[in-house]
Every structure is written in C-alpha cells, then in structure tokens.
Amino acid sequence: MGFLLSASQLAVRAARRRLSPVSKPKSWLSTRAAHLGDTNILLMGPPGAGKTTVGKIVAFKLGLPIVDVDDDVLETTWKMPVAAKLAAVGGERFLEEEGQALCNFSASRCVVSLSGSNPLHAEAMQHVRESGLVVYLDVDSEDVIHRLARMKLNRIVGQEAGVSMRDILLYRKQFYEKWLDVRVLCGAGDTVEEVAEKVLKAVDRYKNHDEETYVSTRGKSAEPSSQKKHFSDVVVEGLAADGGLYVPEKGFPRLDAREWLRLAAMSYPERALVLLEKCIHPQDVSALDLRAMVMTAYGSNFSSEAVAPVKHLMSNQYIQELFHGPTASFKDLALQLMPQLFAHCLPPMCNYLILVATSGDTGSAVLSGFSRLSSGDRRRTGVLVFFPEDGVSEIQKLQMTSCREGNAKAVSVHADFDFCQRSIKRMFGEAGLTGHLAVEYATVLSTANSINWARLLPQVIYHSSSYLDLCRDEVIKFGDPIDVCIPTGNFGNAMSAVYAKQMGIPIRKIICASNHNRVVADFIATGEYDLRGRPLMLSHSPAIDILKSSNLERFVHHVSGADSRLVEDLFTRLDTQLLFRVPERLLGQLQREVLAGWCSEDDCLAAIQSVHMQTGYLMDTHTAVAKVVADRLQDGSCPVVLCATAHYGKFAPSVFKALRIQNAPEDPVEQLERLGVCASGPEIHREMVECLKEGGGRKHEVCRPDYGVLVEQVESMIEDSFIKVT
Template sequence: MNYISTRDKKAVRTASGAILQGLSAEGGLFVPETVPTLSDEELSRCCALDYCARARLVLGKFLGDFSGEEIFDCVSGAYTGGRFENDLPAPISKLDDSTYVLELWHGPTCAFKDMALQILPRLLSVSAKKNRQEGEVVILVATSGDTGKAALEGFRDVPGTRILVFYPEDGVSEIQKLQMRTQEGENVGVCAVRGNFDDCQSGVKEIFTDPSLAQRLERAGKRFSSANSINWGRLLPQIVYYVSAYCDLVQNEEIALGDEINVAVPTGNFGNILAAYYAKRMGVPIGKLICASNRNNVLTDFFASGVYDRNRDFFATLSPSMDILISSNLERLLFELGGRDGEQVRALMAALQSEGRYAVPPQMKARMQDEFFAGCCSDEKTKATIRSVFEQYCYLIDTHTAVAFDVCEQYRRSTPDERKTLIVSTASAYKFADSVCEALGLEAEGEDLFAPADALCRHTGVAVPQPIAALRGKTVRFSRSCERGGMAGFVCETLGI
C-alpha cells in the first residue's frame, strides 16, 4: 500500500513516508493508491472485537510497511492504560430508537481530536525509524481550538520531536485557550495569531512549502511534519471509530449486519466527515453523510451549488472549532469524486489560491449530492438545540454537537429516509460551558473562569471531566502572539535556526 499526492500521482510514498512528510512538496495531500475494503466476513468478525482489535485490523489495511507488532504497539499505547475514560475510547449513547450519539470526547483533552492524536506520535516515531530520520521532527499545527491541545498532549516530551501550535487569538473558547497556554512539556511551544483559523492554517502551509526555510531546517538536522488532518496519519485513526461504531450497533442488536445507517458530523475542516466517507468506501454500510456547518456555511453552499467560494464574511460563532472558510480536507474528496485526476485538483486549488473560489464539473456535483446532505445552523438555533436535547433526553451536548443535531433534523424533515442515524459528538459540553449555560438559561455565580462549569454541574448533575477540572490554578506558560506574517519568525526563533 503506497500513497500518492492529490496533485501529483508521481509523488509516491510508502505509508511511513507519507506520515513522516505530512504534506506533499507541491502542496497536495497524500491518499492511498487504492482504498482497501472490509469483506462481509471481516466486518462480522469485527463486531465481536474490542476497539483496539478493530483498530489493528483497519490500520493494518493501510499501513503497508508497518509490521503487525508495530501496529499492535501503536494501538495499545494510544488506547489503553487509562488514557480514555473507562478504557472505552468511543462509546455510544442511545437517545431513542433512531438516534444514537458517538461520544468522542472521553480522552485526555475532552475532544474528538484525542482519537487520532494519541496514536499519531507513535505512528510518526515508527515512521521516522523506518525512513532513517535521525534529526528532530518539528510538528507544526494550526488549530481552531481542539487539535492544538490534543496535539500538544499527544507529542508532549516524545523523544526526537518538537511541536509548535498556532491558534487564532480571539477564535477559541477560554477553556481551549487555557488548555494550550498551560501545556506542560519541554518540547512544546504555543503562539496566538492575530487573525482567524484560516490565517493560521494558510500560514502553516506557507511555512511547509517555503524551500529556503526547508534548507535552514535541514542544515540544523530537523524536518517539518504535521499533526493537522492534512497528514494521513491523523485522518486514518478517525476511520477506525466509524467502523467500530457500526460494529457496536450490530453487537448491541440495534441494527442487523448489513443495515445502512446515516451519519451526522459537525465539520469545518472536513476531516471528520471525510473519515466517515472513507469508512463507507471500505464497505461499512453507511447511507447518507450529513455535513453540518455553523454560520460559516461555505460547505453548505458548496454542496448545494458546486461552487466553493471563501470570498465571504467570517463569523465568530458559539462553535469556534468550526469557524473555518478553507476546508483543507475537501481536496481529498475532490480527488476521489473526480476520478483521482490530479491535474483537475491542482487547477481547482490554484483557482482557490488566486481567486478564492472554484466550481466543480456537473458530474462531480451530482456525485457529491448523492453521497452528502449539507446544512447549517445559526447560534440561536444551536442554543435552542442544546436546550431541547437536554429537556427531551436529559442529555448534555456542546455547541458543536448541537449543530449536528439540528442539521440531522433538517435532513429528516426534508426526506422520507427512515434509516437510523449516528450523530457524532465531538467535544465535552464543559469545553464551552459559558455558551451551554446560556443555552440552558443558567447564571454563573462570580467572574471565575470555571463558574459556568460549576453552574452546569449543579444543574445537570454531570460531573466536570477531570482534565478540565485539573486546569484550575495551573500556571500559564505561553502568552506569545504575532501577526500571520510573523509565524515563520516565531518558528525560526523557537528552533534557533
């Protein structure tokens, strides 16, 4: 199993090479040469396995130059040993006979990014050894909130690595900001950017593809890699939890093997729902992929019109991890639905770079609309959904999961489709406690940052997750900020190059 770039099929890498490099030299994203499949027998066998065994099976199909023992060690190191609550990385809650919630926030940072970023450092370490990479691997991360903390925690004090995270100064929640600014570890660095997430993401990509900076890095015995979902090693572990969730529904007799389910995913950068698409391509019986956006509805408009246009106002919303106008992982979908035509993808991405927009051919638009339903949700509707879900089910959700609930209902009202739906819950409500309190009509007592969490706990009886409770009183280590144009300077200064 080798990997090719979405913009140049001649850029071929092994699995370990693709993970180590992160982004192809011409800016493309690595994808497998062919998408492997799960046979009916394999899927049936998976139903009786635990999460780790399912992960080993799925990863083994994609990591062609990894041994079984290496995959076993990576999976065990990521998902056992108390890193996830009750050693259950991705439990499902049933709300009614047609609605299930996949809870992906039981890890060390209370967000779904832990599912991939607990294993990525292990995959990267193995990849470095296989490719005889002896110098330091420098991980650059742009985050809209959750990826940053999860990556910092995953790579903390991992030998041979350094991790630098950029986040939008006013574009994350106060808890998310505190999680990053208090991060422990000797190999970590954090910098706020005076701009939005797209500024952070574009800045990181420019640093990656700057040849002069690459030469300086090489002379210092270092090389860049990425922990964002542009790295296949980030996206691959996310495919696992869709396979596992389907198997759990079968094992719990909620569906029969072979029954199709729909999946509703809150998304901004398109990685999480793209992982569901790849699970479907592998043979998991998934029907409609429901793409849920907030007021930054560039994806909703794209799936409706076939035109991707980032030339629009940017809004800071109650679901900040989705405040994104440039959805990087969409490039992989364009490649897959466009007949794996690298020339076409390169032209579309060039148009996005120069004009801020592109239009896909009619046949690609039709294929997109066959696979996906897209909708968006306002802040007011987000708050109303949090309130209604709690009142109806006594179930607490965050501002991102609420977007998925609302768009799922939009889909149900617009179609006779009666398939059961798995709603992906991407973060603990306590990461956005102030907004959730407002939605439930609660008043926090005092000005303390944790007052909303305390109020939420008193009202709902849901305990504050330990990783968030442990932030009280922690020392802030990082307070640096810069303009987008200063990101490369921060990298060079921090690395001493």
C-alpha cells in the same frame, strides 16, 4: 544434529499429503511463489483453526512442499503420536520438549503448519520466525470450538481442569499476537478454501510493499520507483511537495460482512488494531509495534473503557461520544496514536518540528499526544501550535497554554484560523526556509493537522466502530444502512466517514453540519466554493469556524475518480482567485455522497436546551449543530449517528447561555462543576478539570497577524529546542 528435511524428503511428503483430486498449479501461482526466495510461510493459530488443511491448499497453489509440525517434526522426533506424548509427560513438560524439537527444525521454501501450542515457547518461535513469514489464522472462537467438538478434542495443551476451552483460547491469543507478521482475519463460517485464498493475498501483500503507495491529490498517478511514497514517507512529510494531500493510490481495503461481524464482538482497541493492520503495510510498521502503539493510545488515558461509546439519544438518533480522551475532544482519537506513528517512521538523523494550526481542539490534543512519547523521541521532536487569540473558547486556550512539557508550546495570533493554516502551508512551500532549517539545524518541518495522513486514518476507526456497536447491540443487522451527521469545518471528520464507507461500512448518507460559516454547506448545494469577500464569523462552535476546508481536496479527488489535474486546477484557483466551481457532472456525484446543512447561533443554543429538557443529556455546541442539521435533513428511515466531537465543558459559557442559567461562575473549574450537576449525562470530564486547575493564570505569547512574525516564531522554537549544526 538438528532436525533437517532434505528437499527430496519434503517433496515426497508434500506429494503424499496434498489434497486430491486437484489439477496442477497454474503457472501464475508458481510465479507467485518465486518472489518468496528461501522464505517459509509459517501458519499459526489455535487448534481447530484449520492450519493443516489450509497449509495443504496454500502449498499446492504455490507449488511448495508442506510440513506439518505435529506429524513431520514432533512425531518423527518422538516416534510416538503427539497425544500419547502429552499423556506421558504432562502439559508443562510437553511444551518444553515440543519447543526444543522445533528449535532443531530447519527448512526453507516450505509451507509450515505450526502446532497450536508452538507460540507458547519463545525460543522455538524466535528460531522458526527467522526462517519465514508468520501468518496468524485469526479464526472465530466459536468456529474453533465447534471444530474441536467434531474432532472429539475437548482439552488442549495447557488447559487445566475447570478451565473452559473459550478461556484457554482467549489466553493463547496474546501469544499469537506476539509472534505474527501478518494477520488473516477469518469471518465466522469461512471455508478452508476461503481462508487459504486470504493467506495467499496476505503473503502477496507483504512481499509487494512497493505496490502499496500513496499519491498526491495534485500529482500523477504513476511515479518512478525512486519517488514512490509509502506510509512511513507520508507520515513524516505531512504535505506533498506539490501542495496536494496524500491519499492511498489503490484506495482502502474492503472487508466482507463476516469479517465486520468478527469485529463487532471486539473492543475498540482490538477493532482499531485489525483495521489499521489492513491499512498500514507491516513493512512500514510491524504488527507487533502497531499493537503496542494502539494499546497505549486507547488505554487508561480514556475515561470510558468503550473509548468511543454510542448512546441512544431520542427516536432514531444516537450519539457517539468522541470526547473521553485526555483533552475532551474527538481529536484525541487520532492524536493519541499519530505521534507514536510519527516517531516510529522518523529517519534517524534529523530533528522534526511539528507545525499545527488549530481552531481549538487540535492544539491541546497534539500537545497531549506528543507529550506522551518517550524522552528520546521528544528530544528529536518539537511541537509549535498557532491558534487565533479570539477564535477559541477560554477553556480551549487554557488547555493549550498550560502545556509546558519538552519542546512544545502554543502561541496565539491576532487573526483567524485560516490565516494560521495558510501561513503554515506557505512555510512548507518555501524551499529557502525549509532548506535553511535543514542545513543550520538538521530540522525538518512536518504537520499534525488532518492534512497529515496519519492524523486522518485513525478517525476511520471510530466511524466503523459506531456501526459495529449498533450491530452488537442489535439496533441493526449488518448490511442495514445508517446515516452519520458530523459537525464540519476542515472536512477531515467527514472524509474519514467516506473512507469507512469505502471499507465496507453501510453508511447511506454523510451529513455535514456547519454553523453560520456555512462555506461547506453552500459548496455542496451549488458546486461553487467562493471565499471572495467572505469574512469568518465567530460562533458558539469555534472548532468549525473555518472557511478553507483542507480535506475537501481529498473529497474532490475521491469523487472525481482521482482526477489530479482537475484537483490541481480547482485548488490552485482557490489559492489565487478565492473561487472555483466544479463541473456539473461532479456536483451530482458530490451530492450523492453527502448532504450538507447549517444552523444559526440561536438554533444551536435552542437544541442544547431542548435536548436537555427532554432527556437530561447535555450536548456541546458542535454536537448541537449536528443535531439541528440532522433534524432538518435526515428522513428518519434509518438510524443516524451524531458525532459528539467535544465535551460540553469546553464551551461552558455558551452552554450556560443555552440553559438560561443566570449568574454563571467566572472561574472555568467552577463552571465545569456547576454544569456537571445539571446534566444526567455525560459525566464531568475529570482530566480536563485537573488540567485547568494546574494551568490556570498562566500567560501566553501573542503574535500580530504577520507571516514574517510566525516564521520568526518557528526559527526561535527550533533554536530553543535543537542544537545548531556546526
């Protein structure tokens, strides 16, 4: 017969084990427990994590019984202390008998403090997990080691002779992350009371999925429950039905300094996982699924183990290299993850065509990211990229057009990026077109541009990570300010820095750097966004050759205090009149959040040459724009991180021009190899070279600048990719 505690037994034990002196639970705390139903709260973590003490506090505040597995299950079953059992049977046998005892345990509506070794027994954890919510107390290893030392416990189950406590804790972490439903990140030195409060908040969040919603920048803040949008909805939809962009209704979660310092010691994938868990509700994407996605996204496909390393450039300037992904662009940081999130959130009965407008880097990054999905997901997902035929570099064009995997292709247009982006947004807004595709082909349109929330969210990670790297390397102490300078076109990269700041990263100023298409710089200076008679001018930095910055809408929504009526009015005017002006009070707020400047083509090339002469480091043309603007606008009183958004090899002809190298080779592969010899850093991008070798000489499709022609491309792509519904 299974080990079963009756309600009366649990109540007696709970009363005997509660902390004292304490007052009775407040009524709201009892109500807090009511929505748990029969679910247990299962506290998991290493020995010394504080599970027993935290469990007592949580149980008291919720008015629930507390069960300690060591005392109430194991010792009751074995009729001897746990330590004595371990000494009698040894580690391997102990784990098996401990697991079997847990398999016979049954209880409901309890707070259960698991033993530190329970997660090592898969059958036992599967059994108890079915009865409750597994909350992982992710405690700093140094705190655990100090507590175990105070407890005079220098060995734990499974620790062999010669293996340090630190190593065994690291080994066990993989098992804790396998079983968790919710992580509670504990800062170094957190008290048990602070940890208990974090547990209560984490349980509240898990059980209140309906409260973690998204709204359109142009929509009402309160929607009927039937129309509430969650993470999985906005990932698939991309653009809101009213033409606005989705944002989290309650903003971003904020971490405290001790939590950030925990992240400083972690790798990039570990940082990404913890931060994304806080931003994506586990009922949209489970912790286990999210972990698998993150480890796949930021693994061997990045040439740098650091993923997005920060390097000193000169004086107070640092460069964050965001180009170590497979397509040599910062877009990889989002687009190696976003397709996995998208596929996970897809409803089961539809096909999806991802439409992308790109000014260069997004196209190849989207094609690369979606090509890495499983074969089943690729069969339901098509990708169609539109790019300006004369508005991208030759290497960017080759990267996009060389992709021939699955339902994916790139088509160029004799127009600029803004035409491509405007056409795609128009398609989303035409009910006749979207309805026809849904009925005839069971196909829904979506997007992977930075208007899609799942595309923007991962970019918050690298802005946070750059600050943490500077803390880890003792350039700054946590709390010291930094500035960031970002080559700015569609404003997504800048907006993600705004969100990193909202999460608690001490970014003082976000500096937006434009080329001679300086619409963002002019807007920040004057509050007027004016596209009338403003032609798009090609530049050496084509990825920021953009006049209509989509994510600026999210920024105006942010600084206006979520004034959706104002946002709708302004951006409707921009669509119809090509002009809007923000109120004076809002202009001041904009300028408090960001600085903005621009540089000429000559200044851009001169910066590449100057930095190369002084340091040997070779920048691409976009990073050079950031360098010029940072030199002009940043006051030198704190470090500034320049976002290096692409590898110099993607814009080789411009870099040759900057370095004044005569007789540059015409072959793109030879160009990359020649530049690699010139640079002390960064190294040549091997995956980009291989892509060009394989895809060189291929022809691609070119369209005239006609909206109807682009619609025909969409229908043709769907006909080729998906079976017609009969």
